[in-house]
Amino acid sequence: MKEGPDIAQIGALIGDPARANMLAALTGGRALTATELAGVGGITVQTASTHLAKLEAGGLLAQRKQGRHRYFTLADEAAARLIESMMGFAAGRGHLRHRPGPKEPALRKARICYDHLAGDYGVRMLDSLIASGAIDAIGDGLALTQKGENDLKGIGIDVGDLRSSRRPLCRSCLDWSERRAHLAGSLGKALLSSFLDKGWARRTAESRSIMFSQEGDRQFLRLFPVDA
Amino acid sequence: MKEGPDIAQIGALIGDPARANMLAALTGGRALTATELAGVGGITVQTASTHLAKLEAGGLLAQRKQGRHRYFTLADEAAARLIESMMGFAAGRGHLRHRPGPKEPALRKARICYDHLAGDYGVRMLDSLIASGAIDAIGDGLALTQKGENDLKGIGIDVGDLRSSRRPLCRSCLDWSERRAHLAGSLGKALLSSFLDKGWARRTAESRSIMFSQEGDRQFLRLFPVDA
DNA sequence: GCGATGCTTCGGTTACGATCGAACTATGAA
DNA sequence: TTCATAGTTCGATCGTAACCGAAGCATCGC
Structure with missing residues (x-):
């Protein structure tokens, strides 16, 4: 059979x-x-x-x-x-390998997810981009608006370059710690890269967590505000 | 660890x-x-x-x-x-349990995928809906247009009802036989249900394949044309 | 009550695959 | 050349989990 x-x-x-x-x-x-x-x-x-x-x-x-x-x-x-x-899926079912450990909080705040930003900061970034009208959320999909394209140019990201790759520009990725979506795709990758390039954040040696500097933290929160 | x-x-x-x-x-x-x-x-x-x-x-x-x-x-x-x-993923890597069997062709033509239509016919349906402007494909996501909503009303599907569910209306689902997307989500489900209700098609007893009647086949192909 | 059907639990067997020590190959350094 | 490091292959051991027969519940029809 x-x-x-x-x-x-x-x-x-x-x-x-x-x-x-x-x-x-x-x-x-x-x-x-x-x-x-x-x-x-x-x-x-x-x-x-x-x-x-x-x-x-x-x-x-x-x-x-x-x-x-x-x-x-x-x-x-x-x-x-x-x-x-x-x-x-595993996180949603509570299949956690819960050995909380000291790195956990940092991991929940910001970590790398293959090549883009995840965790609290990743979710916050996408929320903020949607709220500001830079990204449209349509069903499951995400689409960059004209406004978004302009905004990104302001922080040094040229969307034209990204479009040339066959990889989708925006994709939503389920966050296991937050259980909400964050931004993946080539744009997600480009954004994380720019944070690292600017020195706002750096990858840690042994873990998947991302450490923001004080200045980087300030800039990030300013750039991606959330109104509650 | x-x-x-x-x-x-x-x-x-x-x-x-x-x-x-x-x-x-x-x-x-x-x-x-x-x-x-x-x-x-x-x-x-x-x-x-x-x-x-x-x-x-x-x-x-x-x-x-x-x-x-x-x-x-x-x-x-x-x-x-x-x-x-x-x-x-398994299909993309050639991890097939290839025991071709007689049911295979029918399965490739049209089968049920959880609750919506997959296979050649499933892919064709989505292609046609996009070509006619009933659905917009944006990145990974799919969005029903106003025209699409009207068209659907013509074949007896009330999108308003579907929107009330928490489940997304349109979702794209990767087809393992065609390696292309077909339509899932509550709309995908509603469309398949309507084919079954109309008597255009029926589920088979032991397999996941869907058998279209002669008349159903004719109606389906008329409703979802593809221009090549 | 009775037997019949659908499913679960228990106990014992068996096989597969994860594991490691030891030996082997490949690349680099001195 | 020789030594050191990175990785693979081989052989043997060992545990776990899939499996089935048999017995035990539960529900239905009578």
């Missing part, structure tokens, strides 16, 4: 805790080596190696050899979206 | 072949009994029972007791979307 795609294969791939941890870590967007991934998975390198091979064969991971290192990333945006949508 | 939602749990739930088959069968939208699900899973009822309990505990399934039967459905639209997005 049966017609249709084989869900069980990729389910099983994601279903192993060690592999799931590695995938979640790669949600952070940066490429990691096999040894680093063994660390986040809590397993030895040999074991990690076989896991990584399976994930790559399953189309979830891509690797790039560089010298004697092997850097792994999520295969593409589709893979990233799958993982993120599973995180959203 | 780790912060964040536990992907591994639901991954493992979906990762078992028997469970995956049951979930895929429920993608057909209709409620199935435990014994029926045991059949599609290819296992005995005892085993199915434990699987179903796990799926329910995991928030993927909901059950409704009715007499001495227990009817299972996907827990909600979020669960359905997760399964469908996994099917889309």
Whole structure:
């Protein structure tokens, strides 16, 4: 029996805790080596190696050899979206690996979600963009308005460049901590990049959280106000 | 270790072949009994029972007791979307359970996807609605136009009723056989229902395919033309 | 009450796959 | 060349979870 795609294969791939941890870590967007991934998975390198091979064969991971290192990333945006949508679903059902830890608050405030900003700040940014009329929310979709395009130019983002990529400009992404949407897509990526470039924020070494500087915090809150 | 939602749990739930088959069968939208699900899973009822309990505990399934039967459905639209997005991803990677079988062509032509029309006909319908200006495609999102609302009234669908539900009116859903989008959301559901009510099409007993009558076929193709 | 049907729980078996130690290959540095 | 680091492959072990037979509830029809 049966017609249709084989869900069980990729389910099983994601279903192993060690592999799931590695995938979640790669949600952070940066490429990691096999040894680093063994660390986040809590397993030895040999074991990690076989896991990584399976994930790559399953189309979830891509690797790039560089010298004697092997850097792994999520295969593409589709893979990233799958993982993120599973995180959203899992969070909605209370399937949390709740070991609160000290990094938690920072993670809820602002973190990276593949290549864009998530957490409280990510949600706030999208809300603000919609409230100001820079983005229209239509059904599930998001569309940049003319006003939005002008506003963005003011902070140094040229939307024309972004449109040339095949990737959608705006996409909404469900936030597992806030359970509300934040902005993904090439525009989401560009915005985060600009914050990092401006020195408003920086990525932390070992976690997916994003640390805003005092000045960056001030600027961000000014740029994306929320009226309650 | 780790912060964040536990992907591994639901991954493992979906990762078992028997469970995956049951979930895929429920993608057909209709409620199935435990014994029926045991059949599609290819296992005995005892085993199915434990699987179903796990799926329910995991928030993927909901059950409704009715007499001495227990009817299972996907827990909600979020669960359905997760399964469908996994099917889309799996299909894109060529993870097919290819046992072509005789039902395949019918399935590719028209099938039910949770509660709306998918397959060749589903894709065609959305394409046609966009081409005629009834629906605007904006980024990832779909929005019904005024013209669309009028057109729909002509075939007996009152959009006002649909808007009252909290569920989004239009949503695009990736088709695993066509690898293109078709129309989901409450409007997608309403359209399929109207085809069934009109007698243009009927659901088959054991498969997810939808059979159009000769007359239904003619009407459908007239209503949703594609100019090539 | 009775048996029949639908489903769950229990107990024991079995198989698959995750795991690691050890040996092996590849790249880089000295 | 030799040593060190990064990663893979092999072989063997071990745990977990899927599985089914049998027994136990629950609900229906009579």
